[in-house]
Amino acid sequence: EADIYQTPRYLVIGTGKKITLECSQTMGHDKMYWYQQDPGMELHLIHYSYGVNSTEKGDLSSESTVSRIRTEHFPLTLESARPSHTSQYLCASSGQGWTEAFFGQGTRLTVV
Amino acid sequence: GNSVTQMEGPVTLSEEAFLTINCTYTATGYPSLFWYVQYPGEGLQLLLKATKADDKGSNKGFEATYRKETTSFHLEKGSVQVSDSAVYFCARTSGTYKYIFGTGTRLKVLA
Numbered sequence: 411e412a413d414i415y416q417t418p419r420y421l422v423i424g425t426g427k428k429i430t431l432e433c434s435q436t437m438g439h440d441k442m443y444w445y446q447q448d449p450g451m452e453l454h455l456i457h458y459s460y461g462v463n464s465t466e467k468g469d470l471s472s473e474s475t476v477s478r479i480r481t482e483h484f485p486l487t488l489e490s491a492r493p494s495h496t497s498q499y500l501c502a503s504s505g506q507g508w509t510e511a512f513f514g515q516g517t518r519l520t521v522v
Numbered sequence: 523g524n525s526v527t528q529m530e531g532p533v534t535l536s537e538e539a540f541l542t543i544n545c546t547y548t549a550t551g552y553p554s555l556f557w558y559v560q561y562p563g564e565g566l567q568l569l570l571k572a573t574k575a576d577d578k579g580s581n582k583g584f585e586a587t588y589r590k591e592t593t594s595f596h597l598e599k600g601s602v603q604v605s606d607s608a609v610y611f612c613a614r615t616s617g618t619y620k621y622i623f624g625t626g627t628r629l630k631v632l633a
Contacts, residue, residue: 441619443621450625451560451609451625451626452623452625452626453611453623453626455620455621458620460618460619500565504621509554510571511566511568512568513558513565513566514565515564516563516565
């Protein structure tokens with residue numbers, strides 16, 4: 411059983427609001443990831459981190475920002491939410507070597 | 523380039539039918555390969571993996587063999603159940619930090 415948690419599971423928020431999506435893992439993994447999943451199912455990497463104080467932009471440009479101050483915590487922030495940010499956001503982590511990624515249950519964000 | 527290509531869905535099968543979902547990859551080197559499953563409203567769960575050529579990953583009746591010569595990692599199950607209805611993703615490692623996912627294949631199993 412993977413120990414990676416995302417909160418909230420569902421969020422409906424108005425345009426212009428600032429939001430933070432939380433992601434925590436208790437496995438001591440050094441690598442963490444944020445994916446955006448569109449309704450067509452495809453996963454798009456928007457941010458990743460390979461350790462504390464390291465963050466990188468992913469393959470899909472995103473207006474969100476991330477931070478990695480602690481190993482276990484990798485929050486994603488949107489300063490001003492827009493309807494185009496409506497999506498499913500998935501957090502993942504992985505350990506040393508060629509190991510698999512473990513995923514959280516996701517946050518379904520709706521911006522109205 | 524570096525990519526993962528899997529068959530488009532949806533795939534609709536009757537219960538107890540044989541399942542194959544094709545997956546091929548391009549890579550320089552020898553990536554690890556994975557199949558993930560996603561149930562509605564959930565994140566991805568690892569279904570099985572293989573880390574080197576000729577490895578066979580298996581779990582819950584699903585199997586996939588790492589074929590270097592055909593750069594493939596096809597998912598199979600001998601007898602599907604209604605509870606197998608989900609979206610299946612093929613994936614590979616990329617470099618040291620990343621994963622590349624296929625576009626997903628939706629499976630629907632009818633009773």
